[in-house]
Amino acid sequence: xxxxxxxxxxxxxxxxxxxxxxxxxxxxxxxxxxxxxxxxxxxxxxxxxxxxxxxxxxxxxxxxxxxxxxxxxxxxxxxxxxxxxxxxxxxxxxxxxxxxxxxxxxxxxxxxxxxxxxxxxxxxxxxxxxxxxxxxxxxxxxxxxxxxxxxxxxxxxxxxxxxxxxxxxxxxxxxxxxxxxxxxxxxxxxxxxxxxxxxxxxxxxxxxxxxxxxxxxxxxxxxxxxxxxxxxxxxxxxxxxxxxxxxxxxxxxxxxxxxxxxxxxxxxxxxxxxxxxxxxxxxxxxxxxxxxxxxxxxxxxxxxxxxxxxxxxxxxxxxxxxxxxxxxxxxxxx
Amino acid sequence: xxxxxxxxxxxxxxxxxxxxxxxxxxxxxxxxxxxxxxxxxxxxxxxxxxxxxxxxxxxxxxxxxxxxxxxxxxxxxxxxxxxxxxxxxxxxxxxxxxxxxxxxxxxxxxxxxxxxxxxxxxxxxxxxxxxxxxxxxxxxxxxxxxxxxxxxxxxxxxxxxxxxxxxxxxxxxxxxxxxxxxxxxxxxxxxxxxxxxxxxxxxxxxxxxxxxxxxxxxxxxxxxxxxxxxxxxxxxxxxxxxxxxxxxxxxxxxxxxxxxxxxxxxxxxxxxxxxxxxxxxxxxxxxxxxxxxxxxxxxxxxxxxxxxxxxxxxxxxxxxxxxxxxxxxxxxxxxxxxxxxxxxxxxxxxxxxxxxxxxxxxxxxxxxxxxxxxxxxxxxxxxxxxxxxxxxxxxxxxxxxxxxxxxxxxxxxxxxxxxxxxxxxxxxxxxxxxxxxxxxxxxxxxxxxxxxxxxxxxxxxxxxxxxxxxxxxxxxxxxxxxxxxxxxxxxxxxxxxxxxxxxxxxxxxxxxxxxxxxxxxxxxxxxxx
Numbered sequence: 001x002x003x004x005x006x007x008x009x010x011x012x013x014x015x016x017x018x019x020x021x022x023x024x025x026x027x028x029x030x031x032x033x034x035x036x037x038x039x040x041x042x043x044x045x046x047x048x049x050x051x052x053x054x055x056x057x058x059x060x061x062x063x064x065x066x067x068x069x070x071x072x073x074x075x076x077x078x079x080x081x082x083x084x085x086x087x088x089x090x091x092x093x094x095x096x097x098x099x100x101x102x103x104x105x106x107x108x109x110x111x112x113x114x115x116x117x118x119x120x121x122x123x124x125x126x127x128x129x130x131x132x133x134x135x136x137x138x139x140x141x142x143x144x145x146x147x148x149x150x151x152x153x154x155x156x157x158x159x160x161x162x163x164x165x166x167x168x169x170x171x172x173x174x175x176x177x178x179x180x181x182x183x184x185x186x187x188x189x190x191x192x193x194x195x196x197x198x199x200x201x202x203x204x205x206x207x208x209x210x211x212x213x214x215x216x217x218x219x220x221x222x223x224x225x226x227x228x229x230x231x232x233x234x235x236x237x238x239x240x241x242x243x244x245x246x247x248x249x250x251x252x253x254x255x256x257x258x259x260x261x262x263x264x265x266x267x268x269x270x271x272x273x274x275x276x277x278x279x280x281x282x283x284x285x286x287x288x289x290x291x292x293x294x295x296x297x298x299x300x301x302x303x304x305x306x307x308x309x310x311x312x313x314x315x316x317x318x319x320x321x322x323x324x325x326x327x328x329x330x331x332x333x334x
Numbered sequence: 335x336x337x338x339x340x341x342x343x344x345x346x347x348x349x350x351x352x353x354x355x356x357x358x359x360x361x362x363x364x365x366x367x368x369x370x371x372x373x374x375x376x377x378x379x380x381x382x383x384x385x386x387x388x389x390x391x392x393x394x395x396x397x398x399x400x401x402x403x404x405x406x407x408x409x410x411x412x413x414x415x416x417x418x419x420x421x422x423x424x425x426x427x428x429x430x431x432x433x434x435x436x437x438x439x440x441x442x443x444x445x446x447x448x449x450x451x452x453x454x455x456x457x458x459x460x461x462x463x464x465x466x467x468x469x470x471x472x473x474x475x476x477x478x479x480x481x482x483x484x485x486x487x488x489x490x491x492x493x494x495x496x497x498x499x500x501x502x503x504x505x506x507x508x509x510x511x512x513x514x515x516x517x518x519x520x521x522x523x524x525x526x527x528x529x530x531x532x533x534x535x536x537x538x539x540x541x542x543x544x545x546x547x548x549x550x551x552x553x554x555x556x557x558x559x560x561x562x563x564x565x566x567x568x569x570x571x572x573x574x575x576x577x578x579x580x581x582x583x584x585x586x587x588x589x590x591x592x593x594x595x596x597x598x599x600x601x602x603x604x605x606x607x608x609x610x611x612x613x614x615x616x617x618x619x620x621x622x623x624x625x626x627x628x629x630x631x632x633x634x635x636x637x638x639x640x641x642x643x644x645x646x647x648x649x650x651x652x653x654x655x656x657x658x659x660x661x662x663x664x665x666x667x668x669x670x671x672x673x674x675x676x677x678x679x680x681x682x683x684x685x686x687x688x689x690x691x692x693x694x695x696x697x698x699x700x701x702x703x704x705x706x707x708x709x710x711x712x713x714x715x716x717x718x719x720x721x722x723x724x725x726x727x728x729x730x731x732x733x734x735x736x737x738x739x740x741x742x743x744x745x746x747x748x749x750x751x752x753x754x755x756x757x758x759x760x761x762x763x764x765x766x767x768x769x770x771x772x773x774x775x776x777x778x779x780x781x782x783x784x785x786x787x788x789x790x791x792x793x794x795x796x797x798x799x800x801x802x803x804x805x806x807x808x809x810x811x812x813x814x815x816x817x818x819x820x821x822x823x824x825x826x827x828x829x830x831x832x833x834x835x836x837x838x839x840x841x842x843x844x845x846x847x848x849x850x851x852x853x854x855x856x857x858x859x860x861x862x863x
Contacts, residue, residue, distance in 0.1 A: 031745075033741065036745045045748055051461070083544065152584075164577070164580045164581045170359050170586075174357075279573060280576075280577050282570065282571060282577060284545035285545075292364075292573070297741055
């Protein structure tokens with residue numbers, strides 16, 4: 001298994017190169033360049049040309065790419081064209097925010113989706129099953145942006161139960177000391193702020209977690225139904241084991257295998273897909289950062305952001321694959 | 335249980351934070367690009383800088399009329415080629431260093447002189463200086479010939495030709511005076527989140543958290559006694575207008591700008607909120623490019639101006655938030671309006687007849703470009719374009735709508751032969767008509783082309799604008815700009831559709847906010863209950 005892990009890790013390198021090339025090419029294929037965006041509607045063509053020169057945009061594309069990859073190999077993702085901050089520095093600041101949000105969304109999805117899925121499978125065709133199935137259908141079809149705003153208007157504007165955006169209220173912000181950047185974790189050491197942190201996390205996590213929740217419900221239900229029709233379940237039942245033991249001990253463990261894959265994949269998707277949620281809730285993470293980077297044609301930001309997300313995605317996949325072996329001893333990696 | 339916990343938390347917060355309550359929270363519609371003065375062109379950065387820096391010349395609240403700022407008085411030489419500024423004494427930068435003439439000279443050289451050692455490489459380009467003042471030191475077109483300290487509190491600017499509007503231009507939010515010591519210390523990092531920014535303004539930079547917020551605290555040594563009235567300002571970066579409005583309603587921000595006009599009713603019906611109108615200082619126009627066959631005929635262009643029901647369009651899309659007239663200048667410049675200019679009447683029948691006279695009885699095909707982004711002058715460009723298109727099709731012009739992403743749009747309109755017809759607008763930088771006319775009509779016009787595909791050059795208009803820009807006689811300037819008003823109106827190259835009042839909003843818990851037509855203002859007078 002160690003050899004397998006090593007091989008998989010090595011395999012990440014060509015993947016990242018491929019992604020770096022693709023991102024670079026796609027970005028530079030989009031018309032419009034940072035010089036024009038920076039200078040806006042008032043700039044004269046001469047000034048634009050001057051700035052392009054300064055930014056190195058006049059160089060041939062291959063030269064720009066080699067420069068970018070050369071720096072990448074040295075672990076330097078470059079500097080934002082717009083605010084002159086290094087990409088590494090900004091990534092370090094932003095990834096905990098996105099991770100915290102993605103973890104919270106995943107927890108929300110798992111905590112509700114799996115029990116719902118099991119319930120739906122066990123009581124197939126019951127009212128509960130119908131509810132779970134239709135809710136999950138609704139969940140995947142809700143536009144994230146709309147759902148987010150709806151939740152904000154309901155819970156923040158009208159009921160005023162939860163905050164509308166940001167990670168902390170202004171009052172707490174004056175006291176709060178970020179340590180790890182994971183505010184819930186940091187909040188454990190600053191109990192006064194913890195509740196404020198959690199309150200700010202709820203709406204964005206629910207918004208981001210709704211689609212994975214719906215998917216998880218369906219997958220769990222499907223997997224569970226399949227397992228329940230297997231011979232060994234029938235055997236277990238025939239042996240006179242209680243329904244609880246049959247479901248929780250025998251069936252669930254096997255049904256979880258595909259569910260784990262989905263959780264892993266969804267988590268990866270959440271990191272990249274947090275763009276809309278982060279925009280609605282002005283959440284200072286990677287999603288809103290990449291989004292602005294695209295609007296501004298801030299090449300280094302988009303390249304750095306996408307490569308980072310890709311790296312995490314690949315790593316998460318590896319972890320998912322490895323976790324199979326833990327869940328099912330029959331699976332081995334060589 | 336939950337409520338008890340909440341209660342305890344709330345009490346604890348109130349106890350320890352009696353002061354922090356008076357911190358203003360501003361919903362900024364984006365993040366500043368830089369806090370380095372003279373090195374930005376976007377309104378978001380200017381707004382933040384306006385709180386940190388003072389400028390030589392300030393403006394009376396809510397107007398474009400100049401008043402004393404860091405300079406207490408200024409005067410021009412009789413030939414108009416020299417401007418002398420007397421500076422305020424006893425003012426200190428946030429870092430404790432003195433503000434004086436050498437600090438002004440240092441800042442100006444940095445903006446103006448490409449070889450100045452305090453200029454930094456990186457992304458800094460000091461674009462706006464070149465744009466407003468004809469170029470940089472060593473450039474042929476540079477208005478400025480030199481700047482020097484006459485004594486510790488007197489600065490003199492000498493020019494190659496008279497620049498009558500120099501005081502108001504140097505007073506614009508771009509040119510906040512920064513601490514030379516701080517710039518030297520921070521080097522290339524000055525103005526970034528890592529390097530900070532140091533001015534003499536009402537608020538000091540405490541922390542800039544990229545992607546999240548900019549935290550400013552009170553400058554307790556501010557030279558205006560008793561100001562600022564609040565303990566600090568937090569700029570929260572909230573790009574999405576719907577999210578910004580939601581946060582305003584929920585009370586997590588106190589005031590914000592750039593709200594879509596369609597939300598006006600919504601604001602007015604919430605008793606915790608107040609809709610605020612920023613005085614109009616912009617123009618949204620439809621540009622007609624004479625390099626294309628039918629549009630090269632002035633009768634066709636005038637027919638288009640006549641066919642668009644501007645009044646109805648403005649009523650529908652702006653309501654109380656916009657006015658339409660035939661003038662390219664917004665109404666803050668009423669003095670420069672020619673009495674001879676009354677807007678083209680809306681008359682599709684006559685427009686059709688004019689088209690026929692020009693040789694197009696059956697109309698023609700027109701590529702009509704609308705902006706992909708919303709701007710204060712065109713909040714919903716696509717819908718407005720469609721309304722104009724409907725009016726044009728009524729006189730037989732077959733409109734084909736086009737758009738591109740913003741950066742490309744701005745770029746491509748200038749590549750010959752340019753777009754046939756396109757929407758764009760302009761928001762002023764400072765209170766002088768040259769700032770509206772020159773970028774759009776001074777020679778040669780960079781985005782409109784003549785029938786040969788060359789940049790359009792209109793001799794008569796050029797002469798008028800050049801004369802006006804150089805004249806230091808106010809009566810003469812009024813006459814010349816009125817003349818320019820008539821010429822641009824008759825040419826119908828850019829048909830002014832609207833002068834809009836940007837919609838902004840506040841919670842009723844704050845008071846003292848007087849929005850400036852210039853697009854940003856100091857928060858020094860604002861108090862929060």
